[in-house]
Amino acid sequence: MKKICVMGSINVDLTVSIPRFHAPGETIEGTNFATFTGGKGGNQAIAAARLGADVTLVGAIGEDDFGRSYLETFRKEGVNPAGVAVVPGVSTGTALIEVAADGDNRIAYIPGANGKLTEALIDAQRTLIESAGVFMFQMETYLPGAFHAARLAHEAGACVILDPAPAQPVSAEWLSYCDYVTPNETELALLTGMPVKTIEDAEAAARKLISMGAKAVLNKRGPQGVLLVTAEGSQLFKGFKVNAVDTTAAGDSFNAGFAVGLAMGDSLPDAIRLANAVGALSTTAAGAQAAMPTMAAAKELMDSQR
Numbered sequence: 001m002k003k004i005c006v007m008g009s010i011n012v013d014l015t016v017s018i019p020r021f022h023a024p025g026e027t028i029e030g031t032n033f034a035t036f037t038g039g040k041g042g043n044q045a046i047a048a049a050r051l052g053a054d055v056t057l058v059g060a061i062g063e064d065d066f067g068r069s070y071l072e073t074f075r076k077e078g079v080n081p082a083g084v085a086v087v088p089g090v091s092t093g094t095a096l097i098e099v100a101a102d103g104d105n106r107i108a109y110i111p112g113a114n115g116k117l118t119e120a121l122i123d124a125q126r127t128l129i130e131s132a133g134v135f136m137f138q139m140e141t142y143l144p145g146a147f148h149a150a151r152l153a154h155e156a157g158a159c160v161i162l163d164p165a166p167a168q169p170v171s172a173e174w175l176s177y178c179d180y181v182t183p184n185e186t187e188l189a190l191l192t193g194m195p196v197k198t199i200e201d202a203e204a205a206a207r208k209l210i211s212m213g214a215k216a217v218l219n220k221r222g223p224q225g226v227l228l229v230t231a232e233g234s235q236l237f238k239g240f241k242v243n244a245v246d247t248t249a250a251g252d253s254f255n256a257g258f259a260v261g262l263a264m265g266d267s268l269p270d271a272i273r274l275a276n277a278v279g280a281l282s283t284t285a286a287g288a289q290a291a292m293p294t295m296a297a298a299k300e301l302m303d304s305q306r
């Protein structure tokens, strides 16, 4: 199997469960509060390692207890944190998450050390980045640093997967480093400036993203599945039915499943099917990482829903 390098954010998730999303100015009573390990980079790395991949993480933490204990979690989960820098004078990233009764979530984050992942820190991890067969990243760290890492991986011949979350405008040059871009509907709309309500909208917006430089787009559509759009055509891959409790990190888990499928040499449809199964299973317990599945659990779901 090819090696996977994840570059991305490392956060502490402060999560409140609420009956419903409330209106501005309204106060409502929540049903639970919990602290979880999270961050899109940390989530993707742990999800890929649970599936059995050889995973190295490039990221940044602050000089605090949370960052130090998260390094231990990475080691226990089988993620090599050799590329994680400790940045003095800032805290580890933090995310404030609301999870409604139907499992849907809203997130606000404070970058902390993730915002200090500069080109210089990336250059210090160049060997790790350039030795990966598959490189995954997101947009929750300092963006010029993130795309600098993507360029190094791309030029070294890796397959580069961008999770464009949180979505922000990106240049054609940056998109040209990416083999796959995996936005949900909101992110696709933000990236392209086009409305994305229907599947036809999604295909049109994905085509615009391809014309802007992306090679292929995987539009993550929640329980509906995933729309693959390439220069040659498009295809909808249906999702799996599960009892969703908390959708936090479903997208991260999807990307990890996809990366692991590609690293194993799966065909594109097989890698997308694995990604859909991993994303679905990740929603079945509270917290970003609690329900991220093993490969055996993902295969069981795929066998049970053909």
Ligand code: RIB
Residues within 6 Å of the ligand: 009, 011, 012, 013, 037, 038, 039, 040, 043, 094, 095, 107, 109, 140, 248, 249, 250, 251, 252, 288
């Ligand atoms: O994608 C989910 C993640 O987004 C959460 O774990 C939170 O940390 C935010 O980064």
